[in-house]
Amino acid sequence: MRALVWHGPKDIRCDTVPDPAIEHPRDAIVRITSTAICGSDLHLYDGFMPGMENGDVMGHEPMGEVVEVGAEARGKLKVGDRIVVPFTITCGQCDQCQRRNYSVCEMTNRNKEVADKVFGHTTAGLFGYTHLTGGYQGGQAEYLRVPFADSTHVKVSGSIPDEKVLFLSDILPTGWQAAVQADIQPTDTVAIWGCGPVGQMTIRSAVLLGARQVVAIDDVPERLSMAEAGGATVINLAKESVVERLNDMTGGKGPEKCIDAVGMEAHGTTALTAAYDRAKQAVMAESDRPHVLREMAYVCRPAGTLSVPGVYGGLIDKFPMGMIMNKALTIRTGQTHVNRWTGDLLRRIEEGQLDPSFVITHEVPLDRGPEMYRTFRDKQDGCVKVVLKPWS
Structure with a gap:
């Protein structure tokens, strides 16, 4: 065959x-x-x-x-x-x-x-x-x-x-599980990093599960258009600050639920963090690029939830565990x-x-x-x- x-x-x-x-x-x-x-x-x-x-x-x-x-x-x-x-x-x-x-x-x-x-x-x-x-x-x-x-x-x-x-x-049950394990409530803003296939299914799942506002983050125009058609407000990370825009959309409080539909090959939004992660990955000092995880932890509302359907394979560097613990964030992951x-x-x-x-x-x-x-x-x-x- x-x-x-x-x-x-x-x-x-x-x-x-x-x-x-x-x-x-x-x-x-x-x-x-x-x-x-x-x-x-x-x-x-x-x-x-x-x-x-x-x-x-x-x-x-x-x-x-x-x-x-x-x-x-x-x-x-x-x-x-x-x-x-x-x-x-x-x-x-x-x-x-x-x-x-x-x-x-x-x-x-x-x-x-x-x-x-x-x-x-x-x-x-x-x-x-x-x-x-x-x-x-x-x-x-x-x-x-x-x-x-x-x-x-x-x-x-x-x-x-x-x-x-x-x-x-x-990808459909993956997007659905990502939304379900975020425990979406009718008052929630749900921010989704990545508008690839899993991200697209996550967007539609979050809408079906009754989120007040769904925000989709990417830098590829075709993916952003598809996300918008699915009911999301979009942020083009190449043109605006993700953190500033999410804070503006939530009265400075941040989204209650943040979903990483990117995984281990995330692109940093600043030259310094992108170069740092790519260099460490290239020499196998870390296996995964955790830019999205860092950004989600930073912008998420205290006592919020980080849902991670994006695939990770091994070790990451500069993971903000102190921030996650002190903000009382919940992380839910899994295949x-x-x-x-x-x-x-x-x-x-x-x-x-x-x-x-x-x-x-x-x-x-x-x-x-x-x-x-x-x-x-x-x-x-x-x-x-x-x-x-x-x-x-």
Whole structure:
């Protein structure tokens, strides 16, 4: 089959690789009809996440048709079922899954011993996302083996286009969880850093959850226009001070809820902090650039909440813990507990409350994937979200 394969930083190729096969009775094989490039994939593309190996298949936002089912998965799946595949692999049986904390499933990371050493305790296995999270092959391919398939799927009807449900795999529940864990109240101003795909879903989630005011921060015109269309007031960080504008909009008190939808490759808004973080990251003195975290902690209203769906990989420098403690700020983070949210979100899509397809700007065949990684990373050609069609 054809797949997008990691050969090193900034080296993604469309290669021919072996077809996947059933390896365990709970497995299923899915023929991928649509798959997407995620902002988190860019951290792998840029070489900032540890644990990638030459030959790894990329991608964790796929959906398609079940073509083979292991014996133990047949009670939940059958050949011909149309499913979205969540990026978090879940056993459905461990203590964390029983508590619906699916992204920290205790059973699905097949490199558990490594994750235990790095993180203190293992997290869930993830598709196409480093050997720290299991080294599972990803979904930017013609076929995908889904382990624990009886619990790692979202079944969808044949009448809904791929584009409306594909993002149940990651960015829609990620944006929703980011907003939910901020505990939004009707009187809240919610400030969201980053208007990429996750930021766009977070904006619409915050609006649906009843925030009084949603503010979106970015410097890419196409993303800001999309955010404004979704109900946000926008701040172009290239043209105005984020801190001053947020204070002006909140009577000097700051937003109650601040959400980081950027993560480890944040750009500083001043030459000094940007150069500092980039230099330290370049020599591996820190793995992540924490500009957004610093700015959120500074501007957030005392006793407010910082919600962090943006991905971080390791160590950061100059993190203002004293500021966070003295302002009584709450920080809530985590990879997304996808299946906790997908039932409600699928219902909202079916009822017309949500149509996540608005975020798609590019839809191309799989073999154009390597070029689209560059286009997406460099924010060229108005690119906000790329969907790949393996069979086009």
